[in-house]
Amino acid sequence: MQEIIETTKMSTRGQVIIPKDVRDYIKAEENTIFTVVPLDKETILMKKMDKKKLLEEFRSIRSSVKEKLSAEEINNEIRASRKA
Numbered sequence: 001m002q003e004i005i006e007t008t009k010m011s012t013r014g015q016v017i018i019p020k021d022v023r024d025y026i027k028a029e030e031n032t033i034f035t036v037v038p039l040d041k042e043t044i045l046m047k048k049m050d051k052k053k054l055l056e057e058f059r060s061i062r063s064s065v066k067e068k069l070s071a072e073e074i075n076n077e078i079r080a081s082r083k084a
Contacts, residue, residue: 002025004021004022004025006019006021006022007019026048028048032048032049033048033049033051034046034047034048034049035047035049
């Protein structure tokens with residue numbers, strides 16, 4: 001693994017720029033989606049998401065569901081969950 005150490009800072013709007021060397025190394029392009037997870041108050045973890053793989057995974061899950069819910073049933077479940 002190539003060792004790349006860069007610094008960046010957060011803007012007043014909470015945006016952080018990923019340095020070009022890092023973007024090039026991970027092959028991140030415009031509109032790349034990342035999952036961001038705080039590990040503790042000093043450390044965050046970012047994972048690049050593969051949109052095509054994620055969509056395939058959701059489609060696979062959806063096709064394996066035997067009983068399909070209507071939009072109304074889904075909304076009722078959401079309301080019930082929010083009340084709980």
